[in-house]
Amino acid sequence: MRVATLGSGSRGNSVFVECGRTRFLVDAGFSGSEIARRLDLLGVAPESIQAIVVTHEHRDHTAGVGIAARRWHWPLYLTPATERACLSLLRGVETVRHYEGEVPFELGEVRIHPSSTCHDAADPVALTILDPDSGLKLGVATDLGRATTPVRNALAGCNFVVLESNHDEIMLRESPYPWSVKQRIGGSRGHLSNRLAADLAADLLHPALGGFLLAHLSDECNAPSAAMQQARKRLARKGYRGMVDVAPQDRPSPLYDVAALVDVARNGGPQLRLFS
Numbered sequence: 600m601r602v603a604t605l606g607s608g609s610r611g612n613s614v615f616v617e618c619g620r621t622r623f624l625v626d627a628g629f630s631g632s633e634i635a636r637r638l639d640l641l642g643v644a645p646e647s648i649q650a651i652v653v654t655h656e657h658r659d660h661t662a663g664v665g666i667a668a669r670r671w672h673w674p675l676y677l678t679p680a681t682e683r684a685c686l687s688l689l690r691g692v693e694t695v696r697h698y699e700g701e702v703p704f705e706l707g708e709v710r711i712h713p714s715s716t717c718h719d720a721a722d723p724v725a726l727t728i729l730d731p732d733s734g735l736k737l738g739v740a741t742d743l744g745r746a747t748t749p750v751r752n753a754l755a756g757c758n759f760v761v762l763e764s765n766h767d768e769i770m771l772r773e774s775p776y777p778w779s780v781k782q783r784i785g786g787s788r789g790h791l792s793n794r795l796a797a798d799l800a801a802d803l804l805h806p807a808l809g810g811f812l813l814a815h816l817s818d819e820c821n822a823p824s825a826a827m828q829q830a831r832k833r834l835a836r837k838g839y840r841g842m843v844d845v846a847p848q849d850r851p852s853p854l855y856d857v858a859a860l861v862d863v864a865r866n867g868g869p870q871l872r873l874f875s
């Protein structure tokens with residue numbers, strides 16, 4: 600299983616996932632040409648992608664969904680309510696496949712479990728993606744005001760989590776945003792703070808958790824170093840040895856090999872093991 604973000608934040612989100620021969624995107628919040636350019640940076644041909652799974656209708660997740668579906672004939676997997684909220688992006692010629700929250704579905708070789716999230720969209724979800732061959736499980740959980748029990752349960756046992764770490768609570772409080780915007784971002788249907796992300800990450804720990812990719816960082820109310828420091832400190836206290844990284848907005852992240860990261864978290868990696 601390999602995973603990378605094409606970019607992450609309020610100016611566009613998309614996650615590339617590969618399991619065996621199955622390749623797909625979670626969300627496509629960039630223009631068609633930008634999706635092609637960023638996939639090329641990862642060495643991935645758009646023609647090799649099989650689908651887009653859409654988590655919710657906000658434009659930072661859907662700006663390129665219609666264009667990409669028409670250009671590369673990618674089927675769109677979304678809930679009926681998300682489709683209704685995205686109609687202006689669609690022309691009726693795209694292949695649409697519906698899924699429902701809490702009802703797992705198959706996409707190629709993987710099994711996807713959507714869990715409803717607390718967020719101010721029509722029918723937003725977090726996803727877990729299970730590769731039955733390797734047993735590896737990936738979580739993609741951004742755009743959640745709070746981690747509800749169903750989301751926590753779904754994320755349990757993940758080997759790699761793309762996790763929202765949207766804002767630093769003090770930076771948000773002291774930002775020039777109007778009060779209503781601060782309430783929206785920090786509220787239970789907004790975005791997860793660094794503190795809540797670190798708490799959730801710590802709760803999810805188990806020996807085969809290979810990495811956290813902190814995502815959807817706010818430009819104005821966060822800094823990669825702040826998000827990273829808070830998560831690392833919290834996780835180190837629990838003896839975590841895996842990776843913590845931050846997903847950039849303007850370029851793709853590295854392409855992470857989940858099995859290799861799990862190996863490092865469990866054993867210190869193949870090199871270290873040789874000498875132990």
Ligand SMILES: [Zn+2]
Pocket residue numbers: 608609612657659660742815
């Ligand atoms: Zn978003």
Ligand SMILES: [Zn+2]
Pocket residue numbers: 655657718720742
């Ligand atoms: Zn959103």
